[in-house]
Amino acid sequence: MLPEENVREYYMIRDIRDTPKALDAVVKSLDGISEVAASARKFRKIFFIGCGSSYYAVLFGSWPLMKNGSVLAFALPSSELILHFSDAVNSDSLVVGVSRSGRTAETLKALEICRGKGAYTVGFTIEGGSEITGIVDEPVVLDIGEEKSIIMTKSFTAFSLSTAMFSSILSERISGEKQTLIDECKAIPSLARSLLSYEDKIAATSKRLLSENIERFIFLGSGPSYPIALEGALKVKETSYVATEGLHLLEFRHGPMATIGERLTLVISCFLGENTVHLKNFVSEFAGKGADIILISNSIDLGESTLKLPPEYSGECKALLSIIPMQILAYYYAVGKGRDPDKPRNLSRYIQRF
Template sequence: MCGIIGYTGSGEAAEVLLRGLRRLEYRGYDSAGAAIVNDGAMKVVKRAGRVDSIAPLLDGVEGSTGIAHTRWATHGKVTDGNAHPHTSCGNDLAIVHNGIVENHAELRAELEARGHVFRSETDSEVIAHLLEEALRGSKDPLRAALEVCGRLRGSYAFLAAGPALGKAILAARKDSPLVLGFADGAAYAASDVYGFVEWADDAYFMENGSVALITPEGVRAALLDGTPLEVRPVKVAFEMATSDASVYAHHTLREIMEQPEVVARALAPRPEIELAAGALRTAGRVFAVGAGTSYHAAMVARYAFAEVAGVDLQPVLASEHDLFLRWMDAGSVVLAISQSGETADVLEAVRAARAKGARIVSIVNVPHSTLERESDLSVNVRAGPEVGVAATKSFTAQLSTLFSMALEAAGRPPLDAERLRQLVTSALSSEGSARAAGERLRDATDVYIVGRGVHYPVALEGALKVKELAYVHAEGLAAGELKHGTLAMVEEGTPVVLVNPGDGTYVDTISNGEEMKARGAFVIGISERPNDLYDLHIPIPEARGLELPIVEVVPLQLLAYYVALARGAEIDRPRNLAKSVTVK
């Protein structure tokens, strides 16, 4: 879960790499570094901390070829020495790496026995030393990369540059994303297209299990078995205008506020929805695989598909997919849900399901992602780039897309996109109430978010947002389960959030709220109906049926944001978390 970027061309590499790293910092922000190649020499700068910590060190560094990295630590502490890039013994080669080298310990022992000196605790450094050996004797760099990859076990995307390669950059990819870009005599490489799309919209998404030699003049690529690949770039358009936080203090708040347009865009008719619905109508079993927020979307979808289409959809937590494989076969459809399309556990689950003969329909936000390319059919949720680590607009876009599929499968009219736009806009007007509630919960150590029926997975998602953004322990609870343990935790002042719209769950949820209130709970109600039970009321507009999960999650997102703001948390980049979970 790291961000890597490379550039080779006629411009100054330092400027390109620094701007690209800032775009990719959502992938990791423990440390950052860059290696710049210029006239047979290489300058390496790296520091623990954010990308901006290396900006002064790059000032005045010249060179038209370079690689850079922003880290989310997996092996080795967060120190200057463990920051990437890592260099060879001769300092004529540097590498940046995303992934995990599972056999790094044995490789390191071999290399040290041959005289190599290591400077870090990371698994990544073995790649630099292996490549140094493989390049000896003027070997073709592409063949050298293939030789190194043949020694590595695990997942990886890495770039290599240095005087040993001149103006070329080596790239390799196995189970971690890597995309190349081309424009105006320059070439780029990055963990995702977001890193370079402001300069290049011709992109080549590297095949899984392949290597490439990149120069300003072009690229040579091959599979790991040496089979040459034809490189065919595609045009990308990823709504980059939404990448700036603009008038908002944080990307996360901007993305919450974008949801009226996002939901309307996701609900727009498109052929992929009809094709997905057709697959669902004939499926023997239907599974929805996801992780984190995407798993909560799968849980909401279970209620929606049962209610409107009579389909028994089984949510599957991606990391636990093995349990469900026994029921998957050629008649099954797996809905694979992922914002990035690169989530390691989801990809593993999809590959296992495909091996059982299941048909894969992906619900994904990032175009040309690995998940999209490995699916039989892909439906893009059209949320646009989501920079904040905590998923917000991608969740409501996923729900909108899943609901459209369920309704189409049932032959029922779609949700009214304009009505949903207005409802979500109205839900955003609760910002003032959410801010007041957030300030009230600033010093909370525990928060319980309670919902019943389809509102239970929405409560789970709300609790996840509080944990991610504010670093406060929060639990999403099924209202009917309070008597089975949770009431023992409620005491004077315990914050409880009731997800309590005026549908068929309203009366029972009020009763559950009364039980907690009687034991001293401070109750925050999310509902279109005021009630004397609530110590604070966050209003939502009157909505119905499938509209409700989309509408009611908005004040939960705002609440989490304002708790985090009140606590002074790092909102866009929560500690210890990264946007795209590309390692298991």
């Protein structure tokens, strides 16, 4: 999308548009990721850690292993592992940490503690030569180029895909069960490019939300799209400073639905496969209550306003791709409010002290 006359274009939207190239770089790194997964096959207790967007990325990335009945997989904020779960880590553990900068204080500290307990450690980053590469057993550096905005966009998507591929490869080797995402990964960059064509439509939606004085968002997801909902909520919160939250889809009915009737928009990323009836019932129920709904789905019969993704891919694939329209929405909503999404208030590229 070309920026309107006299409207500044920030780095954040350029980083989002660069996502397909970043995903291409992840695909090219798959041989290296596969080698790291091969060395981790013997572990049966696996911890994924990160902070902020990196935590949501590993929450998504751990999904293939969380479904594997032969291994225990956990995704935790780095600080929570330090404060509450470090005693669960031992020499039978694998700990996977993610940090865009490679310098995030809590993540570095958690990895040091875990390695001291005999755990095998893996660190994902986009900064070669950063601290994380020197303290883990296996560093994985993704060559996705610089992300100029403080806000994580293309790096989030790259970390989500790379850790999910790591989990899928490891899960397949542990259980022998075929992991669909492994075969789909090469198509994901081109699918991401196609989603960027929604930019004008999403920008117009953001303009509508601003004109209607929408000041609260609830992002909803289920299964692998739940971490994506959390990340979508964070994008709006950290760029526009409005109230947002991320919830499991059907948990919205257990209390939070009382907020319907306020200036509120529901953003739903949901791909339930044979359970799509639950999504249809949900949309029907809350549209009937007057809820403003933005839906990202593969379903073809949920209304013309739906941002549709191709139905032939796995739920993990579609869930990951759905972050792109959420990021675009956050960007145009923030710019429309007069915010600078590249320099959000009180934030820096990483937290230096724990």
